[in-house]
Amino acid sequence: MTISIIGTGQSPYTRHPQPGTETSQVIARAVRNALREAGLTPGDVDGFAVSSFTLNPDHAIDLAWRMGLRLTWLMQDTNGGASAGGMLQHAVRAIEAGDAKVIVLAAGDLMDGPAFSQLVASYNRATQDHLAPLPMNGPNALFAMLTTRQMEVLGLTREDYGRIAIAQREWAADNPGAVYRQGLTMDEYLSAPAVATPLGRYDCVPPVTGADAVVLVADPGNGTPRAKVLSVRASYNADQQAGDGLETGLRACAQPGWEEAGIGPGDVGLACVYDDYPAMVVAQLADLGVLPADDHPADFIKRRIATRELPVNTSGGQLSAGQAGAAGGMHGLVEAARQLMGTAGARQIAVRHAVVSGYGMVLYRYGACATMSVLEAAR
Amino acid sequence: MSAVVQECRNCRSLLFPARLFCPVCGEDSFSTVAAEDGTVEQTTTLSDGTVLATLGINGGLRLIARLTGSAPEPGQRVPLTNDPVAGSGANAYIPIPPNLNEDQS
Numbered sequence A: 001m002t003i004s005i006i007g008t009g010q011s012p013y014t015r016h017p018q019p020g021t022e023t024s025q026v027i028a029r030a031v032r033n034a035l036r037e038a039g040l041t042p043g044d045v046d047g048f049a050v051s052s053f054t055l056n057p058d059h060a061i062d063l064a065w066r067m068g069l070r071l072t073w074l075m076q077d078t079n080g081g082a083s084a085g086g087m088l089q090h091a092v093r094a095i096e097a098g099d100a101k102v103i104v105l106a107a108g109d110l111m112d113g114p115a116f117s118q119l120v121a122s123y124n125r126a127t128q129d130h131l132a133p134l135p136m137n138g139p140n141a142l143f144a145m146l147t148t149r150q151m152e153v154l155g156l157t158r159e160d161y162g163r164i165a166i167a168q169r170e171w172a173a174d175n176p177g178a179v180y181r182q183g184l185t186m187d188e189y190l191s192a193p194a195v196a197t198p199l200g201r202y203d204c205v206p207p208v209t210g211a212d213a214v215v216l217v218a219d220p221g222n223g224t225p226r227a228k229v230l231s232v233r234a235s236y237n238a239d240q241q242a243g244d245g246l247e248t249g250l251r252a253c254a255q256p257g258w259e260e261a262g263i264g265p266g267d268v269g270l271a272c273v274y275d276d277y278p279a280m281v282v283a284q285l286a287d288l289g290v291l292p293a294d295d296h297p298a299d300f301i302k303r304r305i306a307t308r309e310l311p312v313n314t315s316g317g318q319l320s321a322g323q324a325g326a327a328g329g330m331h332g333l334v335e336a337a338r339q340l341m342g343t344a345g346a347r348q349i350a351v352r353h354a355v356v357s358g359y360g361m362v363l364y365r366y367g368a369c370a371t372m373s374v375l376e377a378a379r
Numbered sequence B: 001m002s003a004v005v006q007e008c009r010n011c012r013s014l015l016f017p018a019r020l021f022c023p024v025c026g027e028d029s030f031s032t033v034a035a036e037d038g039t040v041e042q043t044t045t046l047s048d049g050t051v052l053a054t055l056g057i058n059g060g061l062r063l064i065a066r067l068t069g070s071a072p073e074p075g076q077r078v079p080l081t082n083d084p085v086a087g088s089g090a091n092a093y094i095p096i097p098p099n100l101n102e103d104q105s
């Protein structure tokens, strides 16, 4: 049995949500759009999963009730940037096991100034006790130091990271859903205000309000364009936060993930990797094997990413489209599915295979969760 | 000046933040020990001038700290403290909750 994505939906990303906007409304809008694209109604859905940081006091069941869903499978995921892969892993197994036939996965957040401050101050106990009082407001400083380590180990410069940000901004120009679409020059990138050295403004994602959703079914077999799920792998707490953070849990996902998919990292025509910072794009491409171990990362960025020879984060990624809280985890999955289903509009590429990664949940020094999904275009 | 970290009573691994089971040996019996100083590995300067650092301490443990006094360069050793106002000399502040402080006194 193969499981496929047959519909994607978003609630438009915005830096400034209308007063009175609720997380549940934003998520529901993405769900409705995904169901419409799949040609389904809420009555067809029997499985639902959601990830959100700002749904309190509601939970998945409250959302299901308010959307009128009658379900035989329900889950809530709390792993932020890795939540899409986690929900996808469970959903694929649930459909295979017969627990549900039509599953909607959704993620979204209302991420205005106060919500963002609240989220980063009380992210987990370690943050509350040992980071927020430094003071540290959010993970920028941690990834600044991780970036410094990566620059030393891989011989990368700020210009190399700039090429990633600039390439993604060029993709964003053709994504009406991205919050930043105007071209970015190397000069602008390098001279942007420092956030946490060596990171400048364009190394950091703009928090936005928004949501993403996909609809999953088993073999529709009716000629519907779909994104077939070839494999899903997850890794949690791979190194106990005792490493340098340059290697992610994807390192352990890669071999079984490619093996199950039946293709290799050189076969993908699109990589949607979790881009909370350009350094993490590099780390994840390397862990997946898409950036081969015997290639030089700086050359790879110049030769393959900047030229679009290998399309990476064709929506503009979170760096240009925005990070809608936990929806950031689903952003790459929706973009990859759209490219494979031929619904990516002006930025549509010719592609058969895509790899999607999720990364997130900083425990103390870097993210502890990673997910890898390999998808294939089918009808 | 020192900062408290967790030590596994069984295998003597140093841990921070505190764990429930030791990730090395799986035991769940811990004590706290005082770490005197750490080596600056990386620093980052925030837009308001705050300098944060990753410090390595003996045993391979890494801590996130705020540096005060003249900001030391990577490779330098700095004294650790759990006191946010430990004085103007060069030191590295490692926050811990107040109740943990009391347990140590």
Ligand SMILES: [Zn+2]
Binding pocket: B008, B009, B010, B011, B012, B013, B022, B023, B024, B025, B026, B027
């Ligand atoms: Zn132990």
